[in-house]
Amino acid sequence: MAIELLVRAPGWSGNDVAAPPSFIKGRGKTLKQGSRATRKSARHLAVEPRPSLCKMALREFKAPVNYEKQQKAFEDFLTGFKTSPEHTIATAMGNVTIDDHDISDDDDFMDEHQSAERRRQEKERRREPHHKYKDVLQELADRTANEIVIDLDDVHSWEEQTGNNLKLIDSIEANAKHYVEIVSRAVDSAMPPPNIEISFKDDVLDVLMARREARNRELEEAAERDPTVEQDKFPAELTRRYTLVFKPRSGTSDHPTKALSVRQVCGDHIGKLITVRAIATRVSDVKPIVQVSAYTCDRCGCEIFQPISDRQYGPLTVCPSEDCKKNQSKGQLNPSTRASKFLPFQEVKVQEMAEQVPIGQIPRSLTVLCYGSLVRNINPGDVIDIAGIFLPTPYTGFKAMKAGLLTDTYVEAHHIRQHKKAYSEMIIDARLVRRIDNYRQTGQVYELLAKSIAPEIFGHLDVKKALLLLLIGGVTKEMGDGMKIRGDINMCLMGDPGVAKSQLLKYISKVAPRGVYTSGRGSSGVGLTAAVMRDPVTDEMVLEGGALVLADNGICCIDEFDKMDENDRTAIHEVMEQQTISISKAGISTTLNARTSILAAANPVYGRYNPRISPVENINLPAALLSRFDILFLLLDTPSRDTDAQLAKHVAFVHMNSRHPDLDGDDVVFSPHEVRSYVAQARTYRPVVPESVSDYMVKTYVRMRDQQKRSEQKGKQFTHTTPRTLLGVVRLAQALARLRFSNQVSQDDVDEALRLIEASKESLNSEMGSSRRGLNASSRIYNLVKAVADSGACRADDADDDDDDLGVELSMRKVKERVIAKGFTEDQWMSALDEYTTLDIWQTAGNGSRLVFVTAGSDDGGDEMDE
Incomplete structure (x- = not known):
């Protein structure tokens, strides 16, 4: 005998046998009460209550939500919601509070005339209240849009304005999948007729709907009956030519x-x-x-x-x-x-x-x-x-x-x-544009931006300047025959442990919109380039990009570069020059884009730099890889009382105050977002090299090659100057021109690029670890000016490059700025100038505007000063 276990429902009496439900279950059949089958099967049913059994069934309860009222409320919201000027401007500009002065036409100075006019009209339109969703519905009806975004902030403000108690926000957030359908029905009901004539002959749905209407008319005429409801209706998912999504609060x-x-x-x-x-x-x-x-x-x-x-x-x-x-x-x-x-x-x-x-x-x-x-x-x-x-x-x-x-x-x-948008997608607000423009006009934005890169790290100003130029990059050129000349700058930081190389890499990977940080020991050649995997969705063999592919149009930071396996490191060679990755494996032969800048950090071969062996032995990287780096800095941990005291004070201040100290009495430090915004604006410029600057770069490159020849004769084997060095100078100069928001490279940009390359090469000089550590300020200034003269930087504008008998003429102003930038005081510079002028090594000309380096053409004087 089959016994049905019935569950007690709330509000029912345990002795009430005749109470609902109206259907009684027995032996797998559903029997209606009062029927003949019910009376026959009564003997098979438990009609008498027992203490261990309940005779009651579950009652159907209606949900406490009235979906029809909510749908009607959504229809009213779609047709009646109007934006306020404050709400619209705040939505367009984010959390920045602006006034009428901030949205003036002066902020459009960076765009084309037509784009500026369009943006001005758009701002005027946004300042006027308008029916936001009513306009969207009209666009959907005209088939000019295919998506409607329901902003829950708008729903919340509309509920506060109307004062209804339907709790639409809470209902959507608690049961969002169901409310997609409810709001879609409201959109269908509130959809206005199209304003334009829609005659899409190629639209299959329109053809089917027209054929279905004609078929229904034929059935009505033939059978004189109404068309069937179920089969003659299109599903709502088919007739909706839009997708509906919610934007959270x-x-x-x-x-x-x-x-x-x-x-x-x-x-x-x-x-x-x-x-x-x-x-x-x-x-x-x-x-x-x-x-x-x-x-x-x-x-x-x-x-x-x-x-x-x-x-x-x-x-x-x-x-x-x-x-x-x-x-x-x-x-x-x-x-x-x-x-x-x-x-x-x-x-x-x-x-x-x-x-x-x-x-x-x-x-x-x-x-x-x-x-x-x-x-x-x-x-x-x-x-x-x-x-x-x-x-x-x-x-x-x-x-x-x-x-x-x-x-x-x-x-x-x-x-x-x-969280980090691409440079081309960033929207820079007006207040930040004006603030950056004010500092740019003072001529100090280069220094301020460089100091804003990892301000918690002490020193390394030249390294930070090079990192800033790395973020900006040069101009990538594509020739008519398809050959590309990269504009991205590659940089390597080689040095002792504890000089904040990894921290600089981490910071750059966070500032860059597309920054990938990886470690050399934990990265294989496949992990850097691409791996062949099986797609879990389609079950096909596909390529999955590695770190270099993920950093496309960005920066790839590789730490512990010297710890990488030699076979894995060869995968980077093609990326650093051609900026592509060629793959031929598992039946897949293709070329992937890797338009990325490489920022590598490495330790010397013995952990710390050994000044008793050559730089080549310390660095222990192949020449083919080193030549692809535009700049290679050597960061040595050299004991110095003054520097160590300043470093200790800096570290102590950071730990006590959880922030960086003020820089030179000025607290102007740009945030990472501001640095990213400035770089985004700078990358919109495409500077070119004028003819005068091109001639200057040619003469400078020839002079650098001559200096390399003399250095090789003296046994300095690492001061190589290759054609890639010239391309590196061009890229650095273009980045400096972009930094100035200029479309032309100036001679000062070339001089600064030469100074950075000279500073990176000077750090690689093996004599830096031995003899130069005991030199006084005047001797170090002499060595600096001698290196400047040999590199060709800071040349006087009217200097004759062919007359080497009289010595090299340098611009006194540029040389002084270079010496001051290296950390020397003006008194030390004047003392060194008087000392070497008395020794007839330097001479002044042009009423003190030019410095003639008499011994620049011979190596004897330089060797005597270095000893």
Whole structure:
């Protein structure tokens, strides 16, 4: 005898046998009360209550939410919401508070005339209140837009204005997937008629709808009846020519919003709208995913549409139309691809950031699915905030056999916010533009920006200047025959442990919009270039880019460069000059772009620099690799009482105050965002080298080659000057011109580029570790001026380059600026000038405007001073 266990419902009496439900279950059949079958089966049912059994069934309860009222409220919101001027300007400019003076036409001085006029008209339009979503609905009706973004901040402000108590915000955030459909119905109801004539003859849906209407009219005339409701209606997913997404609330002081880490997402968030902060590790190709599958019956000719809600579905095979059912023909369905609806689909794997991982744990990952216009917005390596709906999905394949009750989870993306935008996508607000322009007019922006790079690190001013030029870069040129000349600058920091090489690399990787940091020991050749893997979505062999590919149009920072395996290091050679990666493996032969700047840090071969052996033996890198670096700095940890005292004070101040000390009595330090904004504006310029500066660079390069020949005769084997050195000078000079917001390279830019290269080569001189450490200030100034004269920098404008008998004529002003920039005082400079003028080694000419280096043509005087 089958006994049905009935559950007590609230409000029912335990002795009330005749109470609902109206259906009684027995032996697997559903029997209606009062029927004949019910009376027959009464003996098989437990009609008498027993203490261990309950006779009551579950009562159906209605949800406490009135969805019809909420849909009507959304319709009113879409048609009645108007933006205020303050809200619109704040939305356009972010969190910056501006006034009328800030949005003047003077801020458009960097754009073309037409673009400036367009932006001015756009600002005027935004300052006037307008129906934001009503305009979007009109664009959807005119088929000029295919996406509508519902900003929850707008919904919140509209609720406060109208004072309704429907709690739309809470409902959306708690059950977002369901409210996508509810708001979509509201959009369908509030959709206005199109303002333009829409006659898309190539649109398959329009053709099908016209044919369906004609077929319905024929059926009405023939059978004199109304058309069937179910089969003659198109599914809403097919007729909607838009995608609807939610933009999360930005948060206020009363209700702050904080992005979750991947580890904090749990089961309580199922179905809710959440925001996750993570880093993208893998991005699949964009594939079409079917949203509505269309079929055509081979018997009755009906079009059948099957809405698809999951990533996997079973296609229909038998026609469910009324004609086939009446005739019992069981017509076969043929898929119709043109009548189906597809959406762009992309799968993204995100992972916890390093600072979010607890001690001793490994990073967790999460799957993000992007649809529609959200595809191609994420690249591997991007730090992003993803707002979406956290949903479960059953396992597929072999995992489904062993999963049991477990399910996989994913986030359906609705809004993506990049933490670091590309230079071309950055929007610089007016106040920052004016502030930077004021400092640029003073001529000190070069020094201030250099000091703003890792201000917590003491010293290394020349290194920071070179890093600033690395961020800006030169101009990449593409010839008519397809040959490219790179404009990205490569730089290597070689030095003793503890001189903040890794900290500088970390800072640059954070400032750059696309910065990838990797370690030499933990990176293989495949990890740097590309690996062949099997795509989990399509099950095909695909290429997954390594660190160099991820840093495309950015900077790749490689720490512990000397610890890399020699075979792995050869993979960088092609990237550093041709900026491409050629792959030929696993049946895949292709070329990947790696338009990146290489910033490497390495230790000498014995851990610390040994001054008793040559620089080549200390550096222990192949010449083919070293020649590809435009600048190579050697950072030595040399004991010095004054420098050590300043360093100790700097470190102590940072630890006590958790900030960097004021720089030279001035606290003007640009934040990383401001540095990034300035670099973004500087990279819009494409400076060229005029003829006069070109002639000066040619003479300078010839002089540098002559100096190299003399150095080789003296046994200095590392002062190589190759044609790549000339290209490095051009790139550095172009970066300096960009820094000045100029489209022409000046002679001062070339002199500064030569000074940086000279400073990097001077640090590689083996004599720096031995004899020069005991020199006084005058001797060090002499060696500096001698190196300047040999390199060809600081030449006087009217100097005769062909008359070497009288010595080399230098500009007194430029030489003095160079000496002061090296840290010497003006009194030390005047003392050295008097001393060497008395020895007839230097002479002044042109009323003190020129310095004639008498002994620059011979090496004897220089050798005597170096001893």
